[in-house]
Amino acid sequence: MSIYEYQPMLIFFVIVAAVFGAVMGSFLNCAAWRIAHGESFVKGRSHCPECGHTLGASELIPVLSYVIQKGRCKACGTKLSVRYPITEVAFSCITVICLLRFDLTILCLRNYIFICCLFVLFFTDLDDMIIPDGCHIVSIAAWIVAQPFLFTGWGDTALSVAAAFLFGGGLLGVSLVMDRVLGRDSLGGGDIKLFFVIGLYLGMIGTLFTMMLACIVGLIIHGLSKGREKNREFPFGPSIAVAAAAMLLFGQPLIAWYGSLI
């Protein structure tokens, strides 16, 4: 089945994806917050971080709840972070793009799961410099489960696995040398494991592009941050996550365009 078979179906699926994406964005945001604060994200209901007030159904609607409550907690009136509605809208858009890009396929589902993991680790690394192993485990599991359905020959599979070990292992080697030279931690272990996973999903060329793109994004973010922010230790995970998601969704045309330049 394809969403492109006829127009009403396309419109229907885009709306479903947009709503689902906003709900998913809200859930993942909450999961990231709980992981960063050492809470279980399976147990317990959503609550206000200030007063602990348990959120009712009307307070859990993505974007709309924020607008209706004018960005404040219903119980204590604390201002809620504008990050929530922004990321919900952003993830809604990402979900629609993922569907339009990969159609109703196993590939779409697999890549979407990976993007969800990238979204979570973007925030946990940004807030607390943590890249949860759970994100890597879920991503790798999705890749393994989907692989028999997407099988295009042993050559491709071997190349993906080789890319994972090359980039994961290569970065581990580089970081060990850098740690010695600099006398401090250079690249986090989470970043290295993340590049292992990206190798699986994007292969040699895609991972190489992700690495370059991540450095560019990192430099831009670092350039934009000022004062106190600039001096504190800088998490690289968010830049890698943005670059990997961009390569996953727009990588093919980007690589083709780059190829045409040289």
Ligand SMILES: [Zn+2]
């Ligand atoms: Zn409150």
